[in-house]
Amino acid sequence: MLLCVTASHKTAPFDVLEQLSAPGADKITPLIAPSVDGVVVLSTCNRIEAYVETDSDDTALVIADAMRSASGLSPEEFAGSYAVKTDGKAAEHLFAVAAGLESVVIGEGEIGGQVRRALTDARQLGTTTSDLERMFQRATETQKAIKNATALGRAGRSLVRLALELTDSRLADWTTQRVLLMGTGMYAAATIAALRERGVTDITVFSASGRGAKFGEKYGIAHTTKATLVETAIRSDIIITCTTSEEPVVTPATVAGLDKPLFVIDLGLPRNVDPAVGELPGVTLLDLETIRLHAPLEELQATDAARQMVKDAAARFTDGRRGRSAQPAIVALRQHVFGLLEAEIGRRPEAEAALRHLVGTLLHTPTVRAAEYARQGRADEVFAAIETLFGVDVRPAVEAAEAAAQPADAAAEPAGACPVTGAAALG
Known part of the structure; x- marks a missing residue:
């Protein structure tokens, strides 16, 4: 399950x-x-x-x-x-x-x-x-x-872009804004790109883990250290946080001495900004909860189409998974029948081609029907039928076989393969 x-x-x-x-x-x-x-x-x-x-x-x-x-x-x-x-x-x-x-x-x-x-x-x-x-x-x-x-x-718009759009209505000119970016994680690069699209050139990065200098060099921006963090913070017009820190990286002490308006955008979860910062005079705090409340209406047509594609893909995945549930039984059946086939060919080598064709034809329908039953959630009936007709019971070995399966099994099956066994279709 x-x-x-x-x-x-x-x-x-x-x-x-x-x-x-x-x-x-x-x-x-x-x-x-x-x-x-x-x-x-x-x-x-x-x-x-x-x-x-x-x-x-x-x-x-x-x-x-x-x-x-x-x-x-x-x-x-x-x-x-x-x-x-x-x-x-x-x-x-x-x-x-x-x-x-x-x-x-x-x-x-x-x-x-x-x-x-x-x-x-x-x-x-x-x-x-x-x-x-x-x-x-x-x-x-x-x-x-x-x-x-x-x-x-x-x-759809990313969290970063939506946050900047919510800030946009309160700014006269993005090109004059000084931005302090706190964090070098997955949102940091997207934040820099979104800021530059708006004409921001004065961006400084701070990393509590010491990656600020290397990150700043990579993206062509300045960096600050813990020693100069407060000075940089109160000089900034916008602070954007996007770290994985479990503790707030912006507290009232970070902006001590602030004497002008400041926008603080908190993209972190857990919160990167102490809520008390939002209560300071001149500070506007925008966090994830606020962003969610202001999220734009869905593009209904695109969303409906996407959800239908999701449902279809999930149905195909479920069918395929159910189909594979009977695979050990079919493999055991094929091994049993091929064993009998090889023994018969040993006795009648002149009839090899005819015997192989016959076996392939006979196995085709049971293989296809087994896949159909498995997709219907009836794999147990496939195991039971093969045991009853051929005396082959592989159910005790199924769990061990599944445990031994490697991630490589998830690779795409070859074109034309049988949907149950993975072997080339017969007949």
Whole structure:
């Protein structure tokens, strides 16, 4: 069974969500992995999700408790803050997430890369399975297809761009603005590009981890250090934060002595800016919750088309997964029949061509029907029929075979291959 436990801006208040997001995938995955066959954790600024493969009906509770305990939330605080999706619905949810359909801003571009990185991280931790690999790969394929076939990607705006648009109405001239960028993570490069599109040239970066100088050199901007941070902050007109820090990087002390208007844009989750900063005279604080409230209306036509593509892709994935569930039985049948065939050819070598053609013809229909039954969720009937007719029972070996499957199994099957066995079609 594939299962997803998700907490996002749609299920949890922002204060709860930022605590859930704080530990990150590297801390949550080890808490879940021992209880499941495989797990991929997706942690972004507005969601924390665990996708697992498991045989236990109680796994959702285990995952939810792992998320809660890693974040330090009490059961009362966490209650009602997550949703559970299984099998086809889990795949459909992931495909929608990857396409940006579940984001704060519909169609935002960053999430596709985050989904890909989640799979890469799980591979490095050794916690993927063949089905999880396939599901995440199909999610990426679906996201790219939606981007190419609909206007969703063009209509949707990233968090960075939307935040700057919300600031735009309060500024007379972007070209005169001095910007302090705090963080060198995934939003930093997008922020620089968006600022430069608006004519901003005075950009300074600060990195608490010491990457500011190298980052500044790469993007042709100035950098500041902790020693001069306050001076740079109060000189700035706009401060934009986008770090993964678990503690606020902007506090009232950061802007001590401020004597002019200041816009502070907080793109971090957990929050990068102490809420008290927003109460200071002259400071306008724009955080993720505010951005969500001002998110533009969806481009209905593009969104509807994208959601239909997601549903279709999820249905194909589910059908394919069900079809593969009968694969061990069909492989065992083919091995059994081919064993008999080789023995008969040994006795009648002159009839080899005719015998191989006959066996291929006879196996074709059972193979196709087995795939159909498996896609209908009736794989057990395929196992039972083969055992009854041929005395071949591979059900005890199925679990071991699945455990031995490698991520490489998720590679595309060769053209013309049988949808159940992967072998060339016969007959």
